[in-house]
Amino acid sequence: MMKNIKIAPSILSADFSKLGEEIISIDKAGADWVHIDVMDGAFVPNITFGAPVIKCVREKTKLPFDVHLMIMNPERYIEDFVKAGADIIVVHAESTNHLHRVIQQIKSYGVKAGISLNPGTSPDALKYLINDLDLVLVMSVNPGFGGQTFIESSVEKIKEIRKMNKDVDIEVDGGITDKTIIKCKEAGANIFVAGSYVFKGDYRERISNLKKEE
Numbered sequence: 001m002m003k004n005i006k007i008a009p010s011i012l013s014a015d016f017s018k019l020g021e022e023i024i025s026i027d028k029a030g031a032d033w034v035h036i037d038v039m040d041g042a043f044v045p046n047i048t049f050g051a052p053v054i055k056c057v058r059e060k061t062k063l064p065f066d067v068h069l070m071i072m073n074p075e076r077y078i079e080d081f082v083k084a085g086a087d088i089i090v091v092h093a094e095s096t097n098h099l100h101r102v103i104q105q106i107k108s109y110g111v112k113a114g115i116s117l118n119p120g121t122s123p124d125a126l127k128y129l130i131n132d133l134d135l136v137l138v139m140s141v142n143p144g145f146g147g148q149t150f151i152e153s154s155v156e157k158i159k160e161i162r163k164m165n166k167d168v169d170i171e172v173d174g175g176i177t178d179k180t181i182i183k184c185k186e187a188g189a190n191i192f193v194a195g196s197y198v199f200k201g202d203y204r205e206r207i208s209n210l211k212k213e214e
Helices: 016-028 051-060 078-084 099-108 154-164 180-187 203-211
Strands: 006-009 034-039 065-070 088-092 112-117 135-139 169-173 191-194
Touching: 006 034, 006 203, 016 034, 016 051, 016 203, 051 065, 051 078, 078 088, 078 099, 088 099, 088 135, 099 112, 112 169, 135 154, 154 169, 154 180, 191 203
Parallel strands: 006 191, 034 065, 065 088, 088 112, 112 135, 135 169, 169 191
Antiparallel strands: none
16 A cells, blocks of 8 residues: 655755745645755765754744755764754765664654665665664765756665565655656655755645645
8 A cells, every 4th residue: 555645845945045934835835844955065065054954943834854964974963953853864874884873873862763875875775774764765866966857767776675665664855846756656655855846836836746646
């Protein structure tokens, strides 16, 4: 049975000058989660925002904050992001030498834990961890910038992960539109990050398009 579809607009594509208002707008437009891309300029080329910004906008919505840490050695900052209001914390398989330990660290705070895989990383990286996870995030673009084109091989990766665990949430991030989402749903994904697609159109209409049953 297909798990419930959730749409998580990425505020990386929002207008940073009015971030609080943008979050209120996507909440009213039907978003299920708020996806927050944290980048450190080391793990990925770009730098975005940290825990203080998340704390500032936390009061703007009751939607879950899906915090995607694209940072080296994320274990150093887990507590900061929990205190800032994260409901889900996702770390990259490639970002730490002690992935299992970081997952346990996240869960010890009572928040959901996930692992993200870059396009070149095999699902084999999840082999001994997947039953401890709430979520797997498949990067369908190379992380670091918004507005990139969907990588087609991501669809096969989603299928492989779904075979590994039929219950885990599978999230897809990168190049998601009303077209690319269809094959990802069919492959077994159920949570979709959409930045440019949502924020460059009518928010309610775009979120509705992504939730359509096709």
